[in-house]
Amino acid sequence: MCELLGMSANVPTDICFSFTGLIQRGGNTGPHKDGWGITFYEGKGFRTFKDPQPSCDSKIAELVQNYPIKSRAVVSHIRQANRGQVNLENTHPFTRELWGRYWTFAHNGQLTDYQKLNTGHFRPVGETDSELSFCWLLQKLEQRFPEPPQDMEAMFAYVAECCDELRELGVYNMLLSDGEYVMTYCTNHLYWITRKAPFGKATLLDEDVTINFQEETTPNDVVSVVATQPLTGNETWHRMKPGEYNLFHFGERVGGNVDELADVAFAEAKPKSQAPTEPL
């Protein structure tokens, strides 16, 4: 198992707060010691930081935590290896170009019989089921849409259909982004939250850090976060169901296959530090 973290925002936003919680799980509060990676989009470009070392000991993770890179779309992953060695080519996220855009992908789970998937000219470089499934998704997309699709929401609905096929091979939780959209598909563990005005305070579950979003934001900011487990103990995260997908566009949820408000689950874990005075 691994942990996923994604962000979609309407203004360039740093992910230092959530990333601080996530990297503790990379060998400290969690067992995900086999590397980590994070991709930040800036316009159509991106920058990726990754390390096959545990995130809690990584100098590069320290840089990412302390240097507030602002982005409207982020995909991050910490890894507990099951398929493929612990090395850089097997470290998520993976990025490939399709339709003149960079697509970034991270996966949590494990597949069986995945070697049979035909990836066409998108050849995997490493040995993970994750990268191979990403190549297969891209190949399916290029076959269905030889030219850049106009209706992106329909395109993502097709991605979800392909993920349904992959879910028959095992556990498939994933994040996918092109820098504008962030999509997430669930097999078992995925939560999401949208933060917007009126902003409150939030407290990390994994480290003794509280943030007052009101001080960090403007009233028009909209930020959605997707994570394998809720990162904060005093906010309401939506728990995703098996086969559910959600699509975010610059912060707002714009698509998916369930009613947005039908399945709100409160995070059950308690924060380590005191409860905020102004809960969301």
Add this chain to the structure above:
Amino acid sequence: MCELLGMSANVPTDICFSFTGLIQRGGNTGPHKDGWGITFYEGKGFRTFKDPQPSCDSKIAELVQNYPIKSRAVVSHIRQANRGQVNLENTHPFTRELWGRYWTFAHNGQLTDYQKLNTGHFRPVGETDSELSFCWLLQKLEQRFPEPPQDMEAMFAYVAECCDELRELGVYNMLLSDGEYVMTYCTNHLYWITRKAPFGKATLLDEDVTINFQEETTPNDVVSVVATQPLTGNETWHRMKPGEYNLFHFGERVGGNVDELADVAFAEAKPKSQAPTEPL
């Protein structure tokens, strides 16, 4: 114009010394203020650091300079924009997958009439002639070698033939690597040097730094460096001629279209600090 820096080594080697010289040219001793990037291979994987900011002011460049990432193949670039805006998607190096390997590319120069080049399914994301020419090269390679080529040296000779075509469109100095090989093609400004035992001292031209390679190496180390301009003032760099290419494999020059020793040029510039006591 931009500046290129490449390295090929037989053991994982850090590039801190050469990179320290290069980044001074990014807005300090040189005019290349429109971003910089560096790609380090580790096995088949890679990590890229890039910034559209001048390298001499970049926090990420500071990390790269102080944190000795060791690699056997490095491609780096500092940019003075001519085609395409100053943003992340136009910042070199560019990396794409072909034959299940990651290929990394950086270019110095400027092309005209490049829009007519057919890039097939390798679509550029940014607006530079550089990225478009890289996509065209990959498309030519995939057409010529639908399956991964066995004879890599013949493959690189074909890359050089394609570069001859590009040179008819303007100035085309470039670096290309798959993590095992580093190839360089010259139109006007490119130099290379191979350092091996007995190692001596070297002094940067752009900053007052001297290194004694003997203290940093073992007798079996072989490291080749390629740069737009010599980075050190007291070593012998090979000056490349128009249309010349050189191919390095884990430090050693293994191919090219000129006699290795036919065209040795001494770097004319003088080091800022005192001459080393033990020149190569």
